Amino acid sequence: MLxxxxxxxxxxxxxxxxxxRSRVLLVVPPMIQLLVFGYAATYDLKQVPYAIYNEDxxxxxxxxxxxxxxxxxxxxxxxxxxxxQIAPLVDARDVLLVIHIxxxxxxxxxxxxxxxxxxxxxxxxxxxxxxxxGYVRQIVSRFNDDWSQAHGLPPAPAxxxxxxxxxxxxxxxxxxxxxxxxxxTLLITMLLTGLTVAREREQGTFDQLLVxxxxxxxxxxxxxxxxxxxxxxxxxxxxxxxxxxFRIPMLGSIGTFxxxxxxxxxxxxxxxxxxxxxxxxxxxxxxGAFLFMVPAVILSGxxxxxxxxxxxxxxLTYIDPLRYFLVVLRKLFLExxxxxxxxxxxxxxxxxxxxxxxLAAWLFRARMY
Amino acid sequence: MASEGVVAGPVLSVSALRKRFGDKxxxxxxxFEVRPNxxxxxxxxxxxxxxxxxxTILGVLEPTEGAIAIEGRDVARERAEALARTNxxxxxxxxxxxxxxxxxxxxxxxxxxxxxxxxxxxxLLEQFELEAFRDVKCGVLSSGEQTRVALAKAMLNRPxxxxxxxxxxxxxxxxxxxxxxxxRELAHRDGVGVLxxxxxxxxxxxxxxxVLFLSRGAILLEGDPRTLPAEHGKGSLEDLFVSVAREPLTxxxx
Amino acid sequence: MSARGxxxxxxxxxxxxxxLQILRDPSSIAIAFVLPVAxxxxxGYGLSLDVDHVPVAVVVDRPSADTADFTATFDGSRYFSxxxxxxxxxxxxxxxxxxxxxxxxxxxxxAARERSRTGAAVxxxxxxxxxxxxxxxxxxxxxxxxxxLLQRAAAQxxxxxxxxxxxxxxxxxxxxxxxxxxxxxLVVVIMTLTGALLTAMVMAREWERGTMEALLxxxxxxxxxxxxxxxxxxxxxxxxxxLSVAMARWLFGVPLVGSFWLLFATSSVFLLVALGMGLLIxxxxxxxxxxxxxxxxxxxxxxxLLSGMIFEIGNMPAVVRAITxxxxxxxxxxxxxTLFLAGDIWSVVVPNTLALVLMAVIFLGLTWRxxxxxxx
Numbered sequence: 001m002l003x004x005x006x007x008x009x010x011x012x013x014x015x016x017x018x019x020x021r022s023r024v025l026l027v028v029p030p031m032i033q034l035l036v037f038g039y040a041a042t043y044d045l046k047q048v049p050y051a052i053y054n055e056d057x058x059x060x061x062x063x064x065x066x067x068x069x070x071x072x073x074x075x076x077x078x079x080x081x082x083x084x085q086i087a088p089l090v091d092a093r094d095v096l097l098v099i100h101i102x103x104x105x106x107x108x109x110x111x112x113x114x115x116x117x118x119x120x121x122x123x124x125x126x127x128x129x130x131x132x133x134g135y136v137r138q139i140v141s142r143f144n145d146d147w148s149q150a151h152g153l154p155p156a157p158a159x160x161x162x163x164x165x166x167x168x169x170x171x172x173x174x175x176x177x178x179x180x181x182x183x184x185t186l187l188i189t190m191l192l193t194g195l196t197v198a199r200e201r202e203q204g205t206f207d208q209l210l211v212x213x214x215x216x217x218x219x220x221x222x223x224x225x226x227x228x229x230x231x232x233x234x235x236x237x238x239x240x241x242x243x244x245x246f247r248i249p250m251l252g253s254i255g256t257f258x259x260x261x262x263x264x265x266x267x268x269x270x271x272x273x274x275x276x277x278x279x280x281x282x283x284x285x286x287x288g289a290f291l292f293m294v295p296a297v298i299l300s301g302x303x304x305x306x307x308x309x310x311x312x313x314x315x316l317t318y319i320d321p322l323r324y325f326l327v328v329l330r331k332l333f334l335e336x337x338x339x340x341x342x343x344x345x346x347x348x349x350x351x352x353x354x355x356x357x358x359l360a361a362w363l364f365r366a367r368m369y
Numbered sequence: 370m371a372s373e374g375v376v377a378g379p380v381l382s383v384s385a386l387r388k389r390f391g392d393k394x395x396x397x398x399x400x401f402e403v404r405p406n407x408x409x410x411x412x413x414x415x416x417x418x419x420x421x422x423x424x425t426i427l428g429v430l431e432p433t434e435g436a437i438a439i440e441g442r443d444v445a446r447e448r449a450e451a452l453a454r455t456n457x458x459x460x461x462x463x464x465x466x467x468x469x470x471x472x473x474x475x476x477x478x479x480x481x482x483x484x485x486x487x488x489x490x491x492x493l494l495e496q497f498e499l500e501a502f503r504d505v506k507c508g509v510l511s512s513g514e515q516t517r518v519a520l521a522k523a524m525l526n527r528p529x530x531x532x533x534x535x536x537x538x539x540x541x542x543x544x545x546x547x548x549x550x551x552x553r554e555l556a557h558r559d560g561v562g563v564l565x566x567x568x569x570x571x572x573x574x575x576x577x578x579x580v581l582f583l584s585r586g587a588i589l590l591e592g593d594p595r596t597l598p599a600e601h602g603k604g605s606l607e608d609l610f611v612s613v614a615r616e617p618l619t620x621x622x623x
Numbered sequence: 624m625s626a627r628g629x630x631x632x633x634x635x636x637x638x639x640x641x642x643l644q645i646l647r648d649p650s651s652i653a654i655a656f657v658l659p660v661a662x663x664x665x666x667g668y669g670l671s672l673d674v675d676h677v678p679v680a681v682v683v684d685r686p687s688a689d690t691a692d693f694t695a696t697f698d699g700s701r702y703f704s705x706x707x708x709x710x711x712x713x714x715x716x717x718x719x720x721x722x723x724x725x726x727x728x729x730x731x732x733x734a735a736r737e738r739s740r741t742g743a744a745v746x747x748x749x750x751x752x753x754x755x756x757x758x759x760x761x762x763x764x765x766x767x768x769x770x771x772l773l774q775r776a777a778a779q780x781x782x783x784x785x786x787x788x789x790x791x792x793x794x795x796x797x798x799x800x801x802x803x804x805x806x807x808x809l810v811v812v813i814m815t816l817t818g819a820l821l822t823a824m825v826m827a828r829e830w831e832r833g834t835m836e837a838l839l840x841x842x843x844x845x846x847x848x849x850x851x852x853x854x855x856x857x858x859x860x861x862x863x864x865x866l867s868v869a870m871a872r873w874l875f876g877v878p879l880v881g882s883f884w885l886l887f888a889t890s891s892v893f894l895l896v897a898l899g900m901g902l903l904i905x906x907x908x909x910x911x912x913x914x915x916x917x918x919x920x921x922x923x924x925x926x927x928l929l930s931g932m933i934f935e936i937g938n939m940p941a942v943v944r945a946i947t948x949x950x951x952x953x954x955x956x957x958x959x960x961t962l963f964l965a966g967d968i969w970s971v972v973v974p975n976t977l978a979l980v981l982m983a984v985i986f987l988g989l990t991w992r993x994x995x996x997x998x999x
Contacts, residue, residue, distance in 0.1 A: 114786065116789070290820060297923075
């Protein structure tokens, strides 16, 4: 039995590795994708373009301007002199916000009244807008504290001191990169397993397998194992790049990483083979692969929190192996938790893997006889 | 049915055709003609260049050198017009399998701009005994039936030039004989010029008025297949071919 | 028959054949209609960056009237879902577990220091793993503090101790609903997928089955084959797009401030690009297997991650920003977000549409050239 499985595995490996195009597709894209997406995936605002509309021109207003400019969050893109210049800049998305300092600013401040600062924010990306406003708030808060101290005013009765655990600089890249490792691994397993059975069926070579003494379980193993091996290799490469190039921390143990990876591969290879076995044509196989992969990625909690999802959608995520793997990866890399705490995420992947692999085997058999 | 507007001169004329693929020369200076009412056989082993020649005639490949004219029209310059009264059948160019016989014939009737197509399709279904398969998907037909459909499609536009690339290749001998007889009759009755490629010398002897020996991209000999061997002191076409081309025609054959 | 009459007949035949084959394999219909609807429902409802009812652990070392006054701001706010915890140990565990997103800790000396010169410090700990969430929560807490300070001052009849106050106005999407920009972005991603999926396998399949040869030997020209394939899938794609836009507008309540016809026109151009890309993949790949793999790699993730739909392009480093120019989804996301939320803003629509037109020409042109090279 082992001999037959190994033979089939060898054939699968050859099929994948002998075609130069196929080889290239396996190696190059994941690395490029990690680099490109790794740099793209960020919610951190950098160099937010803004326009300044300063009607006051006094020393105080210019001081505030300087604080904003010097904060490192913002980039002054334009200075405008009248309010009708606002619309074209915001509309065309040349600037994300317009900071308007009214003519009374300095005078109000000096006389002890509360001066106001107007912000016009482009809400088209609400996430960015909120964060940008938050940044301005922080800057103004500092300005207020400095002003109060310098002028002997009573300080605010309370202020907030924030600390962020695990990611003190709030580098969102640290959040996304472990996620990307998961996503790219899923993509690779889909590539390898999603179309294989359908292709062989269309070409008639699957039928040739059926007339051999191979049992369905052996066929399954022969097809699944190469996916495993290649998935392992690729994930290792991607994770190494993430740690070595992007410098994300890896606080957990490598053993736990591979344990999580193995279970994840089990479940994603299983799903991939299941889809491939269900498809009668390669086009259907491709459709199935997309129908699984796209929701699996978008609902995995990669970019938007699962907690924000309504109950019905959240229920669906329970069968998404990527959802669990993402938690494992993040906690492992950034928090360094041991496997015992991750059990809660590991067993669902094992379950999904076992069920999908069995279903795939059953489907092989059903189509065979 | 008498052929309409008999064209004086050859239906197909190939002049000094040369086709190179990189370093390999697949067709090396081939010239020949096919006249109306004549079945010309292109005989040669696999790899001789038969399919390449057919593909250049149909404008699927561009010749490296040389010219091809169908009824006087240059294929390179006026392909669509030149091919309007041409048609083609081969085993390796099957009709879409998931369309029915009728749907396929209708499709190609539109492609060839066949007037009064409904009547023409009916006539062809009858002629090739395909009425029973009218609504059957082509993919499930037997190879004999598929060949008949391919020929029916090939006759849709009342072609002046018919190109057949090993049309009987996947048929059993009795079916093959039937098809050969049908095509002979069509050619002679309707004045069609046929270019028939094959590596089966028995077939060529039975069907062709003239045969061209093709070997390694060049035409070595030309003549009536029934008299040619004797003219050169050989007992059979195959012997003649082997002695001229210094390579066997084929091992076994359909 | 005139040459033009012949061409019209051939096109009619090609389009008809394609439709017949589409009807035979319902997966194309599924791709065009079922896929967009299913995905939009799933993601339109599922995706949200709006943070509401943030679970925070509130630990008060020494409860008093002052601390109660402070913590009351959380109780009333829709942004927070406060949970009282007895000590930091419990709160820390909750934070590590993930059942709360932040800890607000009022130390024992809160009341005393409140009236002192330095003021009291409220200790806040956020879980930085999800940095975006952490930032938003921080922002909310700052806002809650501001509100408390203002209320307190007003209650005491004092001037608020805030030298500079911020008034902000939000243009376009004033509710700051993330759904309003996520849903149009999703429509773009979905249309990218649909376009590529519909056509990615089409040519390769004909090559594999040999039916391409039967077609090439006829008087049909390469351009006619192309148009014959584009037309049916374009019609399907437009159907899917209309369905998606209708869902965005009426099911998800995303406002459509711009004109529908402009949206329709730009969507058509984008669809041509997506279809063209699929056709190009299909004609270069020659086998459905490779076509499928290339489609998997080049369509979904770039459209999702590099189009600006979820991650702002302005935040990306220059090299990556340049790379995003390669993907049609980027231009379309710009157009769609603006058309939905802001209106017919030509300074955004025109340059992006031109880019799309260019890409359509390139993809379709390359496909046409490859089809002309035929069997070589």
